[in-house]
Amino acid sequence: GSHMLDRRSDKRNNSDWLQAKESHPTTVYLLFSDLNPLVTLGGNKESSQQPEVRLCQLNYPDVKGYLAQPEKITLVFLGVELEMRKGSPAQAGGVPEAAADGLVAWFALGIEPGAAEEFKQRHENCYFLHPPMPALLQLKEKEAGVVAQARSVLAWHSRYKFCPTCGSATKIEEGGYKRVCVRETCPSLQGVHNTSYPRVDPVVIMQVIHPDGTKCLLGRQKRFPPGMFTCLAGFIEPGETIEDAVRREVEEESGVKVGHVQYVSCQPWPMPSSLMIGCLAVAVSTEIKVDKNEIEDARWFTREQVVDVLTKGKQQAFFVPPSRAIAHQLIKHWVGMNP
Numbered sequence: 001g002s003h004m005l006d007r008r009s010d011k012r013n014n015s016d017w018l019q020a021k022e023s024h025p026t027t028v029y030l031l032f033s034d035l036n037p038l039v040t041l042g043g044n045k046e047s048s049q050q051p052e053v054r055l056c057q058l059n060y061p062d063v064k065g066y067l068a069q070p071e072k073i074t075l076v077f078l079g080v081e082l083e084m085r086k087g088s089p090a091q092a093g094g095v096p097e098a099a100a101d102g103l104v105a106w107f108a109l110g111i112e113p114g115a116a117e118e119f120k121q122r123h124e125n126c127y128f129l130h131p132p133m134p135a136l137l138q139l140k141e142k143e144a145g146v147v148a149q150a151r152s153v154l155a156w157h158s159r160y161k162f163c164p165t166c167g168s169a170t171k172i173e174e175g176g177y178k179r180v181c182v183r184e185t186c187p188s189l190q191g192v193h194n195t196s197y198p199r200v201d202p203v204v205i206m207q208v209i210h211p212d213g214t215k216c217l218l219g220r221q222k223r224f225p226p227g228m229f230t231c232l233a234g235f236i237e238p239g240e241t242i243e244d245a246v247r248r249e250v251e252e253e254s255g256v257k258v259g260h261v262q263y264v265s266c267q268p269w270p271m272p273s274s275l276m277i278g279c280l281a282v283a284v285s286t287e288i289k290v291d292k293n294e295i296e297d298a299r300w301f302t303r304e305q306v307v308d309v310l311t312k313g314k315q316q317a318f319f320v321p322p323s324r325a326i327a328h329q330l331i332k333h334w335v336g337m338n339p
Contacts, residue, residue: 003082003142003145004081004082004142004143004145004146005078005079005080005081005082005106005146005149006079006080006081006082007078007079007149008079008080008103009177011077011080011175012077012174012175012176012177013174018077018105018175021077021103021105021107022060022067022075022107023060023064024060024105025059025060026059026104026105027059027060027104027105027106027107028057028058028059028081028104028105028106028107029057029058029059029060029062029063029106029107029108029109030055030056030057030058030078030106030107030108030109030146030147030150031056031058031063031109031111031116031119031128032108032109032110032111032128032150032151032154033110033111033112033113033115033116033128034113034116034128034130035110035151035154035155035158035272036128036129036130036131037055037128037129037147037150037151038055038056038058038119038126038127038128038129039053039054039055039056039126039127039128039129039139040053040054040056040125040126040127041053041054041125042054052138052140053129053135053138053139054139054140054143055139055143055146055147056123056126063109066109066111066115067109072111072112072115073109073110073111073112074108074109074110074154074157074158074172074176075107075108075109075110075172075176076107076108076109076110076150076153076154076157076175076176076177077105077106077107077175077176077177078106078107078108078146078149078150079105079106080103080104080105080106081103081104081106084102084103084104106146108149108150108153108154108176110154110157110158116128136148136270137322137324137325141324144324145268147270148268148269148270149268149270151270151272151273152198152200152268152270152272152273153176153177153198155270155272155273156198156199156272156273157172157176157179159272160179160195163179163181163183163186163188163195164188164195165181165186165187165188165193165195166181166183166186166187166188168181168182168183168186169181169182170182177197177198178196178197179196180196181196198273199273200268200273200274200275201235201273201274201275202235202236202242202274202275202277203233203234203235203236203269203274203275203276203277204233204234204236204242204245204246204249204277204279205231205232205233205276205277205278205279205326205327205330206231206232206233206246206249206250206258206261206278206279206280206281206330207231207264207278207279207280207281207330207331207333207334208231208232208250208254208256208258208281208282208283209280209281209282209283209334210283210286210300211282211283211284211285211286214302214303215300215301215302215303216300216301216303216306216331216334217232217250217254217256217283217288217298217299217300217301218230218231218232218298218299218301218318218320218331219231219232219253219254219290219295219296219297219298219299220295220296220297220298221294221295221296222296224296227317227318227319228318228319228320228321229297229299229301229318229319229320230320230321230325230327231278231327231330231331232249232250232253232254232295232298233249233276233327234248234249234252234253235274236277242261242263242277242279243261243279246258246261246279246281247261247281250281250283252291252294253290253291253294253295253298254288254289254290254291254295254298255285255287255288255289255290255291256283256285256286256287256288256298257283257284257285258281258282258283258284259282259283259284260281260282261279261280261281261282262279262280262281263277263278263279264278264279264280264330264333265278265326265329265330265333266278266326267325267326267329269326276326278326278329278330279330280330280333280334286300288300301318303335305317305318306320306331306334306335307335310331310332310335
């Protein structure tokens with residue numbers, strides 16, 4: 001699977017346990033500056049392959065100084081490692097009971113740009129991955145999943161400093177998964193308010209298939225690298241089903257009308273916190289009228305053209321996003337179906 005951590009949301013209310021884990025020697029910290037994760041280049045120097053981008057896994061001594069200034073940092077509990085580490089002592093000397101359970105906790109730690117600059121000068125083999133896309137796609141799948149989680153929650157904290165309901169200050173609780181208004185009479189303290197919890201924004205991304213089944217619709221935005229085409233996508237609006245959103249977005253962007261819509265798979269996309277919901281959609285009209293505000297170009301591509309691009313890569317007249325991206329997987333899914 002694509003997970004390396006168990007989120008252990010049951011521990012988020014256990015402040016004694018979280019506090020004990022913060023200083024535990026096995027605890028792993030991932031450092032972020034402006035939502036960019038700290039990484040290093042792995043892989044052996046001799047091999048001709050591109051060096052691998054890996055997350056820098058720091059320990060308590062590396063970050064002790066930041067944790068001493070809670071007002072300058074954002075700390076989010078990410079979960080615990082799925083595999084118990086071999087040979088970790090059940091009770092290390094002087095470690096509080098709460099932390100001696102053999103669970104290896106992971107935290108994301110957001111620090112200020114000044115502190116990040118200073119850290120980088122002390123650790124020359126590490127750098128903050130910027131810009132995060134498409135760089136995040138270079139990370140191993142499991143690491144990318146952890147970054148998606150951390151980045152989305154940190155982005156939420158950076159955007160919701162004040163209570164969206166009454167404008168008062170908020171404080172962070174539940175290991176970084178809740179912001180609580182400090183004003184005792186605020187309506188957000190009664191009932192469930194989505195303003196108190198991290199956001200996830202649902203986005204539909206669709207592989208639109210020509211009525212005759214032999215072509216698919218791909219489009220491009222101005223800001224894309226020259227020659228890149230991908231699946232159409234758009235945000236789901238309040239009160240809308242996934243199917244309605246697919247039909248509305250395809251027609252808005254390309255003028256093509258869609259009938260049958262089928263869910264395929266999904267992918268969290270931390271830019272800053274979307275969930276990409278991948279669908280196959282069958283067109284019932286074929287004429288393309290591009291909405292220039294949304295996209296620059298949209299075309300029908302034949303199965304042969306798409307197979308060539310997936311197998312031969314960049315020498316083709318156009319190219320699609322890399323295999324880590326859900327768009328690539330949707331395109332591949334369509335190619336693999338019976339014509």
